[in-house]
Amino acid sequence: MSDTHTGALNHQFDSLEQQYAAANMGMWAFIIQEILFFGGLFGAYTVYRNEYHDAFVAGSHHLDIGLGTFNTVVLIGSSLTMALAVRCAQQGRKEGIFRWIIGTMILGAIFLGVKVIEYTEKYHHHLIPGPGFIWDGPDPGPMKIFYSLYFCMTGMHALHMVIGIGIMLWLLPKVRRGIYTNDYYTPIENFGLYWHFVDIVWIFLFPLLYLIGGRHH
């Protein structure tokens, strides 16, 4: 029965409108689920930041604010290119969708590249939580927790970006084949929602990890 889909309408739906509404709601429900998923990490962060405030400030000062700011700008830019891709989809401009998705992928890749530079630097300073973690300053234990949270939160965020880039790679040939028109572009729009969500997670991560406690004192 699954092979008898005609065009873009799947067998279980009565109309394209119903299918669009279901897919859209499904994506929002998925994003709510993601908020709770990251919420566990943000909860742990809140608890330990209150408990070990000084260690968290010291750890935060050790992060590269320049690279963090650069990445924030890159990621906001990628949200813009993604929004433009959705706009082109609404207007049925196939070439536009293709171009802006490529742009989004490039910006996403730049973000991940910068992240690799940051992680490598942490590795050389023995700040990867695990048996090799070394911190000479005060509070080595809480500092390890700060870096555990830093790597869990940014790592989980980066994983979402990698998945996002994978989905874009999967979308591109379909865009090229002209599957998406101004009547049917649900996957592009829903992927846009996902990408914006991943951006927003970073908008919270950046100040919470890089900017706490003021930079000069």
Next chain:
Amino acid sequence: MSTATAAPPATNGHGETENFLTAGYGFKTWLLTLDHKRIGLLYLGCITVVFLMGGFFAGMIRAELMTPQGDLVGAETYNKMFTLHGVLMIFFFLIPSVPAVLGNFVLPIMIGAKDVAFPKLNLLSWYMYASGALLALLAMVLGGVDTGWTFYTPYSSTYANGYVALVVVGVFVNGFSSILTGLNFMVTVHKMRAPGMTWFRLPLFIWAQYATSMIMLLGTPVVAITLLLVVLERVLHIGIFDPRYGGDPILFQHMFWFYSHPAVYIMILPGFGVVSEIIACFSRKAIFGYSFVAFSSLAIAVLGFLVWGHHMFTTGQSMYASMVFSFITFFIAVPTAVKIFNWTATLYKGSISLKSPMLYALGFIGLFLIGGLTGLFLSTLGTDIHLHDTYFVVAHFHYVMVGGMVMAFLGGVHFWWPKMTGRMYPETLAKISAALVFVGFNLTFFPQFIMGYLGMPRRYHTYPPEFQVYHVMSTAGATVLGLGYVLLIAYLLWSVYKGPKAPANPWAAKGLEWNIPSPPVVTNFDTTPVVTWEPYPYEQPEEHPSDSQHAYPKKQEEHLV
């Protein structure tokens, strides 16, 4: 609907109507199916296997506890047994039981849909469930875990023996199966209802499933990330739950119970839904106070997120936090009691027939009542200090989970069995089995209330001799209970091949699933039904389209198009 046709349903060459079971044979047609009904049956097969394995461990536990000394197994093996019993029964049997089996099978039909909103996602959920279960199974074969099903740190991190990471990853993967199922059902209920199927015409089973989906969607991701942190803690020693680095093992308990207390309601709310359907059908009355029963499901789902701290009264959490948690826990008893009272009011002056699904439903009410009320003993701060971590707690949650959810699940399986398989099961054997389960269950777990109150702690393989009489009673009860389950599985399997053919509506029940043949055709409905009646129209049988035993297809065309 565009595909409306007056042609008779296709036949399979034996003069029988083709249905979803005969639509294709062979493994591939099952393993690649997108049909919600087949996926439901795939889940049924898997959870039955898990139930038997979990039951085996329960049997070993009860056998060991026959005598005060540890003469069957040692402490470590015993720890592994109760851990695997808990992990299998909770994560891989109870949580998917009603939602994934019965929900998958009847939810789309009940709302007049051809399938769930995302059939591929539905199949993916089953694969995730199966792979999670296989990972847990692999860990069992390699040597098991001894942390308890709750994976409390530091048992699961610093002091862990066995394959904690493997089991935890299995539960993590299974968690995403649960999230995706919840997401799928939630969107399906919102977007796939047939014309005229308004929110307040939905069967109460759907309301219960909807509330359950809310919990699955909002709670499971938190335990998923928590378990991921445990794996990292175990593998890399990242320190988040390790006191050596200033980490807090209690934080794990908070994050774990934030999901796992709501998960307790995943393990009972769908059961409420099943019982509502059965009670209405076998007392031939509409459910008393429909909207109260519907909203009480949502109230339980919401309040369920605010009570996790009642698992932690003895951990040293703030006294004031404990008082708030205790109060909200008491408050949950209100919507729960609303349900019990409304079911009893439905029974009042109903024309009750004691068919086997009804026996399970009535058993459910009695046992769940005991389970629920003893929960109030435990939510009382003072008494909980005495009862915490004793057999009283074990008896309490078994009364809710087994006496409640398993009874409801079995009731639902019997109720919808003719629809699922197209066959009737032997009613007399079913009644005997229901009686064995009820008696065996009470004999197993009631003595545990007493010994728990007297101070027998849980999770020990040896105990002082004065508790032996209760343990012997409990083990005897478990034997009767096991006999009941084995009998049940045997006659249900027999009925699949040899049972008499089931009519479309053997119980003269209301609801869209009884308007279509047993078993249903692949697309459920030839034409999308239009609903013009209120839910549970048992009291006006003559006017309602689904009153006939042979409502399909003639009646359906008259009334539903």
